[in-house]
Amino acid sequence: MEKTIAVLPGDGIGKEVVAGAIKVLETVAAQYGHQFNFEYGRIGGVAIDEDGVPLPADTIQLCKNSDAVLLGAVGGPKWDQNPPHLRPETGLLGIRKELGLFANLRPVQAFPSLADASTLKKEVIENVDLMIVRELTGGIYFGTPRERKVENGVKMVVDTLVYTNEEIERILRKAFELAMVRNKKVTSVDKANVLETSRVWREIANEVAKDFPDVQLDHMLVDNAAMQLIRNPKQFDVMVTENMFGDILSDEASMLTGSLGMLSSASLSADGPGLYEPAHGSAPDIAGQNKANPLATILSVAMMLKYSFNLLEEGTVIEQAVNEVLNKGYRTADIASGNESVLSTDQMVEQVIKEIKEISK
Incomplete structure (x- = not known):
């Protein structure tokens, strides 16, 4: 080749x-x-x-x-x-x-020989093997308008969180496809209790799941997901989420491996x-x-x-x-x-x- x-x-x-x-x-x-x-x-x-x-x-x-x-x-x-x-x-x-x-794929695998390099207890991180799937070209990192402005004498700053339904569907579908060759479980992470984008994300996730009847779909709010990654990371197989949430969660997950260098x-x-x-x-x-x-x-x-x-x-x-x-x-x-x-x-x-x-x- x-x-x-x-x-x-x-x-x-x-x-x-x-x-x-x-x-x-x-x-x-x-x-x-x-x-x-x-x-x-x-x-x-x-x-x-x-x-x-x-x-x-x-x-x-x-x-x-x-x-x-x-x-x-x-x-x-x-x-x-x-x-x-x-x-x-x-x-x-x-x-x-x-x-x-x-689609950004970040495998998080705890190497047994590096258990002591993590700040977490050995029994928490041993046998951890999960995949974080992060949407990479949409969301607040790319949305417009993005600006600093003054309205009625008040200084303001604006960032825009925007997704098309197609962008959401294709990343969710990628996550389900990966789950099919792993342990057939998808955890979709959002902030559906606050954000309209997350509510649509959750709706589309439920629709995509119908095409993958063998895959278990769970929904989890991002703040809970951040806690659960440290509390019980072995519960996850494929975790899929939008751009900014994925950026933060995947860096947090690095501590399961002991270092970002892994x-x-x-x-x-x-x-x-x-x-x-x-x-x-x-x-x-x-x-x-x-x-x-x-x-x-x-x-x-x-x-x-x-x-x-x-x-x-x-x-x-x-x-x-x-x-x-x-x-x-x-x-x-x-x-x-x-x-x-x-x-x-x-x-x-x-x-x-x-x-x-x-x-x-």
Whole structure:
């Protein structure tokens, strides 16, 4: 198999973790006889500095011409005071919109060997295995009007939460499809006691559920969902929700794994290339120090192999390699406790590569 991957390292530790993930992909290609071609582009702060905008037109075209996109991270204090159209995050929102990446999938799996890295009790997080499905191109992050204004001498600010019925239905349908190959349970998260958008969301969820009679559908208010994720995360299989709620809940769920450095993600469109990225940010405080945890990015390329290239065995081998490295006690600083071996970014990547070669002999 030959595939072209658009690589957007971005800012901060993005460059380091992406470089490690590419080494892993090259190892998989060598072991299984594939060819992955990597084409590089700029996004975020580095694009602002070099191109004057957070999402250059040639980056958009590069991504559209690829089979999948690998993204590191964007942002940093250097650009925090920029106007909205010149903030790194605007580039991230832009590429999601340009590629039609409406479905963000964030698997949350508690690795037994990392139980001590979480602040939660071991009995709460052991055997947790859930998927958060977040709508990614609608809602309050994209709605208009979005403005600051003065009316009758009073300063005001407006953000708009807007969804079409079609946008709601397609993300819910994706969640049900995923549940069919998992444990056949969907928890739809909303704020239907307050928001009209959530009331419509709940109505459409009930309609979509009729097409999936084998899947159990539960509704849960977002404030309760935030509590239940910590209280009893094992109750969830597939959790589906709108853009802002999903942003918050998926970051909360990272603590079930011990660190944001362990949380991978995939953003999928209806028919174009998917985008794969770690859930963590650019961590400018440790950028360039070879300390960053590359495992979330490595697990993200495992998702790429599965979801975009249908290379199920290869993706599973990467996941097994990560699990084996953790079982042997190797850690980066963010997940270390006790007397475990603390590795640099590069050293952790090399350990994963070693396990991939061993498993795929």
